[in-house]
Amino acid sequence: MSHKKRNITAMLSKVEEYYLDQSGRELIYKPTEKIPVIQVPNFPELGKMTALRFIEWMQENPGGVISLPTGKTPEHFIKWVAHFLKNWDKENVVNELKKVGLDPGNKPDITSFRFVQIDEFYPIDTNQHNSFYYYIQKFYFSNWGLDRNKALFMNINEIPTPNNLTLDEIFPDQIVDLSLRTRWASTTLERLQKQTIEIVDQFCTDYEKKIREMGGIGFFLGGIGPDGHIGFNVMGSDHYSTTRLIPTNYETQAAAATDLGGIEIARKRLVITIGLDTITHNPDATAIIIAAGEAKANIVRDSIQNERTNKYPATVLQRLKNARFYLTNGAAFRLIERRYFDVAKEEPISQVSVERAVINLVVEKKKSLLELTKEDYNSDKLAKLVLNKTGKTPKQIGQEIYNSIIDRLAKGMAPVSNQVILHTGPHHDDIPLGYLPYINHLVRDPSNKHHFVTMTSGFTAVTNSYMLGLLEDLKIFLHNSEFRERFKERYFDPEFKEGKDKDIHLYLDGLAAHSRTVRKEAVSRRLLRNMIEIYEEDNINYLEDRVDELINYFKTQYPGKKDIPHVQKLKGMMREFEEEIVWAFFGFNTSSVTHMRLGFYQGDIFTENPEMNRDVLPILELLKQINPTIVTVALDPEGSGPDTHYKVLQATSEALKLYEQQTGRSDIKVWGYRNVWYRFHPAEANVYIPVSLNSMAIMENTFLNSYGSQRDASFPSWEYDGPFSRLAQRIQVEQYETIKKCLGKDFFIKHEHPRVRAAYGMVYLKELTLSEFYSHSMELRKLTENY
Template sequence: MARLNLLEETRYEKLPVTVYPDQHAASLAVAARIATLIRKKQAAGEPTVLGLATGVTPIQVYAELIRLHKEDGLSFKGVITFNLDEYYPMKPDAAQSYVTFMNENLFDHIDIDKSLVHIPNGTLPQDEVAAFCLEYERQIEELGGLDLQILGIGRTGHIGFNEPGSAPNSGTRLVTLDDLTRNDASRDFGGKENVPTKAITMGVGTIFKAREIILMAWSAKKAPIVRKAVEGEISGEVPATFLQLSDNVEFVLDADAASGLTRFDTPWLVSDCVWDNTMKKKAVIWLSGAVGKPILKLTEEDYNSNGMAQLAVEQGPVYQINIDIFNQVQHTITGWPGGKPGADDSQRPERAEPARKRSIVFSPHPDDDVISMGGTFIRLVDQGHDVHVAYQTSGNTAVWDDDVLRYMEFAIDFKHSVGEDTAKLQGIYDDMRKFIATKQPNQIDTPEIRDVKGFIRKTEAISGARFAGLPDSNIHFQALPFYETGKTKKNSVGEEDVILTMELLQKIKPQQVFAAGDFADPNGTHIVCFNIILAALTRLKETEDWVKDCRMWLYRGAWQEFPTHEIEMAVPLSPAEVLRKRNAIFKHQSQKDRPVFPGDDAREFWVRAEDRNRETAQNYDKLGMAEYAAMEAFVRYNY
């Protein structure tokens, strides 16, 4: 029976999928399989031939292999490796090269014979690349093929650098990179313009010849492409779908990457469900969208025809279910994000008392506050709450170099205009120009340049917060140490980050904390900043009574929105409030028009914010709620 249920649950999936709670557990499992394979081959006196991948996905796998080598005696002697790909052109000692990546993350820490390591050569003249690729294929075939190939998956569906349009029988070759792939790599290269347009990659056909293939994917931002690869039709537009043709492949996912699969996203379509309130709310909202009807117009036939007959039988009549969910959604809407004084708050997202709350908005970057919840920020101030904002990082890596020179020129001219000596400032400016003229992609800026970039972001943040109505005393700049590396790759969170946050919280003793819950942020800063806040509140909760009365609300920003069924507070904005929010975002001039790290969305941040807020309001309208110009959405986090 259990086997039958599993087959039913996975009937939309066209290849084997194993899901782990998180990427750490999944990485350990993959590393264990690699270690088992190596030991088995060594016991038989045979070499192990591994196909290896780069990028964020396999880093924890490699870390566990290093641990197994150092602590459990796993030897890599006799192991032969072939890497999937390399940028072209690319020097092997460049920070962005996959030679550097593999050495730093694996090879320099184990006993592998580096003469048995093979990585595509990004330094060859282009007319020699084709011959190199043929030789790469020949070497793999001469060894009897790859025993195990590990893969990640790009958001275009590429495996290796086999971009959309790749043929299923393709071999190792030089390819042109997709624009989205280059966008995703832009942070590593200090801007998309520095990302190579080409790469050398193993082909889909090369990968197919491996006796075992493991594709790994972590995080919710990979969920859409994972669903296409696992459940979609085979298509050259999504090269990973070719893996459906292999008998030797397995997808290893964490729960977030698997969340878009039918058995997790809409489980009522594949099996019976436990209809708790969360599942019921999600299903009814989904059904409303699927059939194009407001909640209160859904019928028993709609339920029966869309996999929800079990819900109708167990908790019907359906009209009563509709009324229940309609009321739950309606009760998330509030024009009083700090609570409405003197009102019945039993059906409201926030408490009525105290009438004047101390609220703090934590902003990972200096503009996340106004981009993500600018309307709510302004509303809280307008309604008389004691609102604070804390800018957790300086954001100093996200400023163009020419802006630094422009501000320095202004400072020199100003000092000259008031009769002050400009010689020292001029010397610093001259040094900056020399450095910038020869600066390499992702090279760490000088301390003076980093300072000016930080000052630019700081003055913009102050301007935005003042526009929202905050006094200067309520504007806090934390400059958390983990961020201040001068590099796009940041340090790990340290004790000082948590202590600084605890001290600020102790000073304000808020009843409300607003924090970024947008963990799809491509820069990775949001999740780090959230974990720091969470650690600070968790510690303080053990000793400080005020923490027990402090609610934490998560917002999302330029990258994504909460699904409607998850939203617990929706703050409607009038057209005038949308305009005020836009003007607050405009204060961040260095991020306007063309930010340094825009992600894969070409729209300006204010346009993204307005479109997202409008879409949230439209989603509510389609469910049968009142029609608003825009809405900002929040989810309560219980710590």
């Protein structure tokens, strides 16, 4: 073992040493990396490693101070810690502990540890299920058995208020104006608000003082937000910040929108958070940031490879000798030295690695593929490696990639005929956002047959305020004599299948005539039809009572609360109506649209894994019914965007395997697509579809006029403050710009084909054989051993 390796190993705990050895990588690659990193293959393994390291730390630090995260990221960490603690003496756990060098005879006393809550929304009732206080009570205290009497909580309900008023009385619109810290209060209400802010500020100071009196945090575990935030220390936070009440930025609000019931709620919320100096106050603290999936790769890179800077909050961890990033391979993908290490091991170097490095060089140098010189290649470590490993000249490499891009463009414009295409989407709107411009062309050939399926209900994407508006409209229509007459015709009977198509055509009539009233009537018809199906009730008087009941429900439930089952179903069915409207734009009726409602999607913070009978077999039955020649799939890696995408990918993969086994059909093509949650690098895709301004306009019009629940973008991407259709267009434009840089600016302007000349955007697809698709997805099995 080299002296360098011995020094690094000396910094490691036994658990870290084990996992570092398993990874085959260094702990830190200098000079680019400023914080040590340990990699694991996948999200569940990330949770397991973190749990074992936490147990190791607890063994060494009984009674220590711990601060642990909320949200989806710690899911597997929480489950593994519970598994180890509750099954400590069982043989499989003893073996797991011994394997990583831990002493099975030294079980930590979980009740001895002092817990510090990292952050909380403000104002919020901490009894709400979407408060972080509720989360830690459920997953850390009730689940693990931590001692509540030894904890520091941000229980908003227990912070005093002037005259013991409720926060709803003090902040009736839920807006906390922090300018009251520095200006005169002009009304009685403002004086109460100013006093409340002062009380909260004092709470924060006292909270910080208590942490420091304990010696600071001993074990800190955090996730990392899309802007790099840790806790709620957003991009730009002072590295010497302490516990405080602050506003957040847009990226953080968008990330919190799902928890809070919409961006319109998240915009109003302030937060209380410990500071970056709070996290690093104890110089001996073990501070770990965990991140999973390629969607986090850019912010992970910027947080690890930059010197200390306010722009990237995690760079503050450079202060601590025991700071670490624990990452999946996907999250570590853009760390330059690690990427170099991986490519250097490839024998021979893969074409994807060649193209990725060279296309990135094109973007960096602002030169076309054929203009890059040897000096350009040698100025970039990865591109230089490409030269050395291929043994080719820059001109040869550039020409090969140039020709390959031309081939992919040609494939994207080639006619597709006599195909049966099963279009699958994890959520409603995934298909249109992924490749609607391609569908514009595919549907023009009548020899193609199309079927569209959405795999999950999508009820979490529908706000209470949206449903309230629909119900209030319905209440008005129920007093309309012509509307009521339809009861006599049994128009709303769930068995009257044509009625669903009539609802849709009425809606499109309203669009064509620019009549909001007609559109509202169409939506009300479908809403009533759905209520009759759910409640099994067709008496108009009783249904009016149901409408009033639901109006009261949506007025009184706090945003973000998990809905009761029949409300989940009603919300999901309204999303299904929206999806049917989309495909009616292209002439398809409801018989061409399937709503799968897979059971693993239940609206919980931790989504279940797909199961064979519940989730796979329904997809298999649909495959048998449609007998497709092409199946489209959202090809998102694990941990990127909503985990629903990846779990649908698993279930679809397993269903296709069974279908192939039972029918002998191995000739099916899979078209993998991505959209606003994650996107292809040009090197990963093998079909490029040029997108015209006309196609962009169709996508915009279709999206905004079909997805009524999404028009106001209540659950937007952190990348763009607006509807997903605009973000999809922006991504398509960026993809086009990359290809234009590769081919040279005149390629599109002077091309002989009008579709190419008309292009201002680009859609990427990855066409796969079934065997290639299976290799891109995990087997349907338990991702981890039983917890």
